[in-house]
Amino acid sequence: MRLKLFLAALCLMIVLSACTNSGGSSSTPVADKGNGATPSKPGKDTLTVAQEIDAGTLDPQKQGKIPDMSILINMFDTLVTRDENNKLAPSLATEWKAVNDTTWEFKLREGVKFHNGEPFNAEAVKFSMDRLNNPDTKSPIVELKTVKEVVVVDAKTVKIITEGPDPILPNKMTLFGGTIVPPQYIKEKGDDNFAKNPVGTGPFKFVSWQKDSQITMEANADYWQGAAKFKKLVFKIIPNPSNMAAAIRAGEVDIAAGIKPDVATQLKSQTELKVVSSPGIRTFYISLDTKEGPLAKKEVRQALNYAIDVNTMIKTVLDGNAVRVSTLIPKENFGFDPAIAPYEYNIEKAKQLLTQAGYPQGFAMTLDADNLEVNNVQVIAAQLEKIGVKVQLNLMDSKTLSANLVAKKTSPMYFIGNTGWTMDALSNFQSYLKSDRRYNRFVNAEIDKLVDEEEQTIDSQKRQVSFTKLQTILKEEAPFIYLYQINGLYGIRNNIEWKPNPVGILSMYKASIK
Numbered sequence: 001m002r003l004k005l006f007l008a009a010l011c012l013m014i015v016l017s018a019c020t021n022s023g024g025s026s027s028t029p030v031a032d033k034g035n036g037a038t039p040s041k042p043g044k045d046t047l048t049v050a051q052e053i054d055a056g057t058l059d060p061q062k063q064g065k066i067p068d069m070s071i072l073i074n075m076f077d078t079l080v081t082r083d084e085n086n087k088l089a090p091s092l093a094t095e096w097k098a099v100n101d102t103t104w105e106f107k108l109r110e111g112v113k114f115h116n117g118e119p120f121n122a123e124a125v126k127f128s129m130d131r132l133n134n135p136d137t138k139s140p141i142v143e144l145k146t147v148k149e150v151v152v153v154d155a156k157t158v159k160i161i162t163e164g165p166d167p168i169l170p171n172k173m174t175l176f177g178g179t180i181v182p183p184q185y186i187k188e189k190g191d192d193n194f195a196k197n198p199v200g201t202g203p204f205k206f207v208s209w210q211k212d213s214q215i216t217m218e219a220n221a222d223y224w225q226g227a228a229k230f231k232k233l234v235f236k237i238i239p240n241p242s243n244m245a246a247a248i249r250a251g252e253v254d255i256a257a258g259i260k261p262d263v264a265t266q267l268k269s270q271t272e273l274k275v276v277s278s279p280g281i282r283t284f285y286i287s288l289d290t291k292e293g294p295l296a297k298k299e300v301r302q303a304l305n306y307a308i309d310v311n312t313m314i315k316t317v318l319d320g321n322a323v324r325v326s327t328l329i330p331k332e333n334f335g336f337d338p339a340i341a342p343y344e345y346n347i348e349k350a351k352q353l354l355t356q357a358g359y360p361q362g363f364a365m366t367l368d369a370d371n372l373e374v375n376n377v378q379v380i381a382a383q384l385e386k387i388g389v390k391v392q393l394n395l396m397d398s399k400t401l402s403a404n405l406v407a408k409k410t411s412p413m414y415f416i417g418n419t420g421w422t423m424d425a426l427s428n429f430q431s432y433l434k435s436d437r438r439y440n441r442f443v444n445a446e447i448d449k450l451v452d453e454e455e456q457t458i459d460s461q462k463r464q465v466s467f468t469k470l471q472t473i474l475k476e477e478a479p480f481i482y483l484y485q486i487n488g489l490y491g492i493r494n495n496i497e498w499k500p501n502p503v504g505i506l507s508m509y510k511a512s513i514k
Contacts, residue, residue, distance in 0.1 A: 044513055045231040047496070049506055050244050050253040052372065053398055054212045054237040059195035060179040061132045064140035065402070066282075066419055069175055070257070070506035071215055071235050075115075076200035078178035079106060079125070080170050086332070086423065086502060088170055092120065092180055092201065101165040101458055102148075106173075108156040112224045114182040115205045122158045126150040127183035129160065137191075140406075142430065142438075143172040143422070165456045167463060171422035175505065203509040204233050212237055229512040241372070248273060248491045254513070255498060256491035257506055261319040262375070264489045273493045277321050278500035280488040281330040282419045283428065286367070286380070286481035289412040290442045294363045301478035303353035305343040307387045308380060310483055312345075317379050322484040327474045328418065328428045330485040332502055335425025335454070335467035340475060342482065350387045362388020366411035368404065371395040377415050380481075405439060417486070421503045425467050426455055433470070442479035 053067040060072045081091040093106040112120040129150045132139050146166045151159040160169065172178065185199050198206050203225070204217035215235040219228040236253055238244040245263045248256040249270060259267070264275045288295045288304070295301060314322045326342045329335055354362060369377040374395060381391035394411055396404075404410045420427035434451040435443045447470065454466040474480070488504050498511035 046234060047230050047232070047255075047508060047511055047513060048234045048236060048253045049255045049257060049508065050236045050238045050247055051257045051506065052237070052239050052241075052244070055215070056399070057195045058198040058206070058209065058215075059181075059191065060176070060198070060200075061128070061137060061139050061141065061181060062191075062195065064142075064176060066421070066504055070504070072179070072198070072200075073175070073202070073505055073507050074204045074217060074233060074509065075198055075202045075206055076179045076181070077112075077202050078175060079173040079180065080178055082174055082423075082501070082503075084499070088174070091178075092125075093173070096170050098458070099159065102162050104160045104162075104166075104169050105153075106158050106160065108158065109224065110156055112201050113222065114185065114201050115199045115220060116182065116185055118182045118184050118199075120180065120201050121155045122152040123155075124180055124183055125158045126152050127186075128180045131181065131186075132177065141176045143427075144177040165458050167456075167458050167460070168422055168424045168426055171424055175421050175503075203228050207232075225509070228509055233508055235506075239372075245491070248493065251493070254493050254496045255506075255511075257488075258504075259489045259491055260372070260375070261317065261321055261489065264321070264491070265319060267491050273491055276488075276490045276492055276500060278488045278490065279323075279332070279502055280419075280486055280504055281332050281421075281423065281502045282417045282488075282504060283325055283328060283330050283485045284376075284415070284417045284483045285325075285328060286413050286415050286483070287410075287432070287439070287441060288479055288481065289410075290479050293412060294357070294359055294365070295412055297357040298477055299353040299357035300359065301481075302343075303350040303357070303387065304384065304389065304481050305478050306346045306350035306353065307389070308383050308481060308483070309345040310342070313376070313379055313383075314484055317375055318484070318486065321487040321489060325482055325485050327471045327482055328432070328480065329425045329467075329471065330420065330428075333420050333423050333425050333428060334460070335428075335464065337464075337468045337471055340468070340471045343475070347386060354387060354389075359388070362390065364390045364392065365413055366392045366394050368394045368396065368401060368411045368414035370398045370401050370415070372398070373415055380415070413481075419503060421505075423503070425470075429470065430455070433474075442477070444473065444477065447473055 051067055055068040055071045057063050060076050077092045079091060079093040081089050083089040092109050094109050096104060096106045099105050108122060129147055131137055132144055133147060146162040147160055148163045149161045153159055182199050186194050203220050203223045205220050207216040207218050209215050217233040219231050221227050238247055241260050241263045244256050245266055247253045267275050288301055290296055310324050324342050326340045377393055381393055384391050431437050431439045434448050450466045450470045454463045457463050488500050490500055495514040
């Protein structure tokens with residue numbers, strides 16, 4: 001009897017073991033013979049994009065950074081967009097015109113709905129603009145501060161009235177300021193819920209958000225331009241460059257955005273993907289606090305510009321993926337003047353200017369920078385040391401650097417990049433030059449006057465004259481160290497079709513998977 005019970009128990013153990021090992025789940029990974037573990041790859045209906053920085057919020061009117069907008073542009077539409085040639089093109093607005101110097105009229109697209117079924121119309125535009133400029137919203141978006149009133153003419157027509165002339169209001173409607181949000185949903189659910197569960201009119205609907213890890217969206221089958229060519233869009237947040245490179249090598253992501261030049265060099269040998277260097281308008285420079293200390297002297301600021309060999313830096317550190325700039329404006333943006341040449345590299349001239357300013361032995365100074373830019377700022381510090389300027393690097397994450405900028409807690413020097421996303425020099429200058437602006441650290445009455453002229457003049461030729469005068473003063477007074485505009489670098493797997501744009505926004509609607 002005992003033998004029978006033993007044999008029965010043994011048979012049961014064998015059966016259970018067989019069931020566990022034949023198609024059932026197991027906590028032990030199965031290795032691919034000779035090749036290690038098989039990498040987890042997205043399905044053919046899923047496009048996975050990696051970028052370094054997560055969105056701070058999913059409320060498009062409470063953020064003001066390109067990484068945030070790169071995610072949100074896939075869920076929200078703007079009034080105006082740009083075509084493949086970077087020219088202004090219709091989106092939620094089908095046409096627009098200047099009625100007079102302070103009034104723009106926009107005709108709106110009919111039949112568009114938000115993801116919750118709520119209709120898009122003139123009331124939604126008015127609500128969005130009013131909410132953006134309401135002090136209670138605390139929006140960091142400053143482009144539409146000129147707007148005085150939004151008037152609903154009828155369901156498909158709005159007039160936007162500005163305090164004074166705003167020559168590039170349609171440009172401002174292509175991204176941050178032009179994002180349209182759902183009035184009824186926000187009124188019913190509240191701002192906090194909207195920031196975590198966004199509803200737009202865009203090509204993808206929000207599914208889930210794992211902070212600092214992943215945002216998942218699904219294709220909007222009823223999108224007014226037609227559904228996307230794939231069903232799911234995933235943004236993965238991978239701040240470490242090496243981890244991002246490993247992820248695209250393993251097939252865990254389809255597009256690695258904003259990769260560093262050294263990572264791009266590593267990826268070029270991978271046959272299953274391509275590295276794309278796309279001309280970009282993000283311009284880098286070092287802001288100088290001119291109000292006290294050595295940086296208060298023009299000769300010192302000029303010396304710093306002469307001391308940095310930017311062209312060699314582009315060739316070596318950036319592997320050629322950048323273009324030298326003369327001031328703050330990339331060559332693609334309106335207002336750029338090619339007649340204004342960049343500072344030449346001239347160590348002796350730099351030393352002479354420091355001596356002339358009373359600093360023959362140089363001085364010590366702290367430089368703040370995003371820790372992801374460590375390679376670039378280390379080279380800059382080494383070059384400045386050749387003229388006796390000893391730079392102490394103060395590295396931090398991008399969120400801390402941004403917070404310090406807003407709180408005016410930065411060091412006398414900080415390294416920063418700016419995307420003039422309206423593709424007009426107004427955007428490059430607006431927060432930095434005029435003495436009453438949030439990031440201003442250089443006061444000059446002539447600059448204040450010229451900023452007013454280029455911001456409030458409708459005539460493009462007159463605006464160009466003002467921009468040229470501004471750039472001439474900026475080069476002479478050198479309140480910044482002018483560096484380069486950088487190409488966008490992307491790792492893209494061979495089965496993905498997608499074209500980057502100069503602004504660097506990761507709009508994935510037109511992407512496809514082979």
